[in-house]
Amino acid sequence: MPPPLANTTPDAPLLDPDDPWRGQSRLSAVAEFVAPILLALCGLVTVLTTLGILAVLVVQSVEFFAAAGIGVGDFLFGLELRPGARPPRFGVLPLVWGTFLIAFGASCVALPIGLLSAIYLSEYAPRGVRAVLKPTLELLAGVPSIVYGYLALLLVTPALKAALEPLGLRVDHFNAVSACLVVGMMIVPSVSSLSEDVLSAVPQGLREAAYGLGATKFEVSTRIVLPAGLSGVAAAFILAVGRAVGETMAVVLAAGTMARFTLNPLTSVETMTTYIIQVVGGEASYGSPKYLSLFAVGLTLFAITLALNVLSNLVLRRYREVYR
Numbered sequence: 001m002p003p004p005l006a007n008t009t010p011d012a013p014l015l016d017p018d019d020p021w022r023g024q025s026r027l028s029a030v031a032e033f034v035a036p037i038l039l040a041l042c043g044l045v046t047v048l049t050t051l052g053i054l055a056v057l058v059v060q061s062v063e064f065f066a067a068a069g070i071g072v073g074d075f076l077f078g079l080e081l082r083p084g085a086r087p088p089r090f091g092v093l094p095l096v097w098g099t100f101l102i103a104f105g106a107s108c109v110a111l112p113i114g115l116l117s118a119i120y121l122s123e124y125a126p127r128g129v130r131a132v133l134k135p136t137l138e139l140l141a142g143v144p145s146i147v148y149g150y151l152a153l154l155l156v157t158p159a160l161k162a163a164l165e166p167l168g169l170r171v172d173h174f175n176a177v178s179a180c181l182v183v184g185m186m187i188v189p190s191v192s193s194l195s196e197d198v199l200s201a202v203p204q205g206l207r208e209a210a211y212g213l214g215a216t217k218f219e220v221s222t223r224i225v226l227p228a229g230l231s232g233v234a235a236a237f238i239l240a241v242g243r244a245v246g247e248t249m250a251v252v253l254a255a256g257t258m259a260r261f262t263l264n265p266l267t268s269v270e271t272m273t274t275y276i277i278q279v280v281g282g283e284a285s286y287g288s289p290k291y292l293s294l295f296a297v298g299l300t301l302f303a304i305t306l307a308l309n310v311l312s313n314l315v316l317r318r319y320r321e322v323y324r
């Protein structure tokens with residue numbers, strides 16, 4: 001039997017086994033080379049933007065301390081904020097107190113509502129209801145914050161006055177309770193959406209094992225699913241609190257601009273973001289200590305927000321459960 005004829009077709013491709021692009025089109029090869037560079041450049045832009053913001057805040061803050069003639073300790077631990085006094089007082093603690101008062105009150109509103117909503121969407125809601133309810137809930141995140149501020153000014157505060165003043169409780173026109181309520185409703189979608197994603201990612205096998213042992217749906221939701229996703233839920237809580245700390249327009253319209261220490265949430269307080277808006281929109285001359293103080297306050301707010309984000313990452317890494 002004669003041997004088979006060799007392929008002598010003149011158009012047959014000659015493939016080099018050492019060619020790194022063998023089996024790939026030239027276009028896909030170029031894409032594989034260019035894509036990592038573009039992605040790295042995009043990541044570098046975000047890092048450089050953050051570093052640029054930090055550099056501006058640090059440089060202007062140093063200039064503020066030199067112009068105002070005060071130390072960092074006097075600024076961070078000062079109990080009075082009176083830029084127009086003689087001599088001026090630039091203690092940031094009243095602003096920090098007002099910021100955390102609003103953030104704490106907003107958390108008391110948003111965290112329970114957001115977590116319970118996430119448990120319902122993850123464990124109880126039928127698929128059709130969930131498909132409608134979750135996007136509807138997330139629409140709250142798309143409402144501009146200034147709308148929430150007007151809601152507090154025109155609806156929440158009058159309702160508080162009507163409910164509490166007959167009981168002998170005086171409610172200021174600008175007060176912390178109104179700000180806490182509207183900011184709390186603003187961050188409910190963040191808590192609910194992030195927590196629901198975490199709870200939905202818990203393996204179905206854990207639920208089935210609990211049902212096989214005779215557990216009820218409520219017991220599965222609260223004793224199996226929630227502890228399994230607790231790290232992600234805690235991270236969602238911290239990120240939501242960070243947003244409440246940095247909220248501006250709703251707090252400006254709802255809480256007012258009275259920088260002071262108070263335990264009465266029915267009176268006006270001032271946050272760090274409110275002070276920044278007040279200085280920018282006021283009559284402070286460019287380069288004056290009062291104008292430069294907004295950069296020092298902004299740097300303090302930046303540090304607080306950064307600390308909250310780092311804390312959320314630490315919680316997520318420390319208590320994260322990995323299921324295989």
